[in-house]
Amino acid sequence: MALIVPLALLLALTVAVLLAGPLPHVAPLLAPALIALGVLYRRPAWGILGLVAMIPIEGLFPEGSAITGGKLVGYTLILVVALQLLLRQLPEERLRSNLWKLLLPFLLCYGLSILYSRHIPLSLETLRQLSVGLSLFVLTLLLYKELDLLWLARLMVLGVSASGVIALDNIDTVTGRSVGLLSDPNYFALLLTTAIPPALLLALRSRLLLMRLFWLGLMLFLIYGLTKTDSRSGFLIFLLCLVGTLWHFRAYRDRVRPRHFGFILLALIIGAPLAFHALPDKYVERVKTLAFIKQGARSYDDPSLGRRTSYLIVGSGVIAKHPLLGSGPGTFPLEYAESGYAVAFSLSPNNPNLHRVAHNTYMGMLAEVGLPGGLLFIGLVLLGLKNFQHARVHWLTVGDDHRAQLAAFMGLTFLALCVFLLFLSIPNSKLLWILLAVSSGMRLEAETSPVPQTTLPETCRA
Secondary structure, X not given: OOOHHHHHHHXXXXXXXXXXXXXHHHHHHHHHHHHHHHHHHHOOHHHHHHHHHHXXXXXXXXXXXXXXXXXXXXXXXXXXXXXXXXXXXXXXXXXXXXXXXXXXXXXXXXXXXXXXXXXXHHHHHHHHHHHHHHHHHHHHXXXXXXXXXXXXXXXXXXXXXXXXXXXXXXXXXXXXXXXXXXXXXXXXXXXXXXXXXHHHHHHHHOOOHHHHHHHHHHHHHHHHXXXXXXXXXXXXXXXXXXXXXXXXXXXHHHHOOHHHHHHHXXXXXXXXXXXXXXXXXXXXXXXXXXXXXXXXXXOOOOHHHHHHHHHHHHXXXXXXXXXXXXXXXXXXXXXXXXXXXXXXXXXXXXXXXXXXXXXXXXXXXXXXXXXXXXXXXXXXXXXXXXXXXXXXXXXXXXXXXXXXXXXXXXXXXXXXXXXXXXOOOOOOOHHHHHHHXXXXXXXXXXXXXXXXOOOOOHHHHO
């Protein structure tokens, strides 16, 4: 209380200086900024939720902006958490995770690869981008106990839906595909696909019929948006998530009564044909072109598939030349530009864009960081999936359906993201590193909770 008057005087003096300076319009924002800082200090986990909500709408800010909503929240959150660590308000024990045993060796390989990179400045820039994801990983580990995962799911769905409402009609004039706010149809498809499992989770968990219909409506909107992107990988991953959902609920088949099978069969008979006919003909034809992938890099029927095959060929060549440390983080575009495929699959004579990323995070890691580092990264992703599965099995075993569903659908979201890494080069994805930390927190929470004597049937544990 004794500090209130000095702080008020300091605030008044700061406002007066800003009003007299070259940026007087900043002065009215100072008080709300201080209030927001105080709220974030009391509830730092809200910063993680805010960052998740801002991921889909980052495209609203001009590319390369020095200050964006995400950067402002992120930098402030780092400052707040660092201060709380110094004041011992956050215990360092929260950093405990089974992911460190793979992450630390991976970072060692990453650092050695930078030292022997063919283009060190480019590798350092790639490290800077990766450090954003690593920072979010550490922050989420520290704040997991205060993190409301249902609100994480809500904000993820609402953020992606908002970006769809804003930019679903943002169509690429050449391909006719919806590209979203970031002008990339595949990344837009990733956001839509990863938001579908949490939307279904929220629909299942809502008690009010109106709210259940609201989340189901958003899920259908996300599926509709996915068809607008014409993303073949998005379609396959959506089917994978659907199969994963059915696999999760098989543990509850003992609770399904015989009369329920009639309704399930009726829904399949009516819903399956309607869903098939609802798909745009253009989208169906694009999915059918996956049959051309067996033709390899010489598939001129679909240049996109041929180009993706060429990335794998070039990446395999880089691995053969630099198996231990790779060519250096971020240098795959240089390797690709020097290959004959760069000209053969150039986008246009006026804008050839020869320097292209691997469009496959795993191949990019193996080629740029080397086999040891790339395999450690793949192991890190697989361990994250294992963490979600372990937590789900534990909560099913103790009969906690709420947490079991949460672990299952968060795991499906992470699975969709991990499979999409086969088609995009995004090792610095914020959502990837946040969900990795969430997987670790869920597993640790499951391992430290008591197990009662009564358990579910053995079929629930698979």
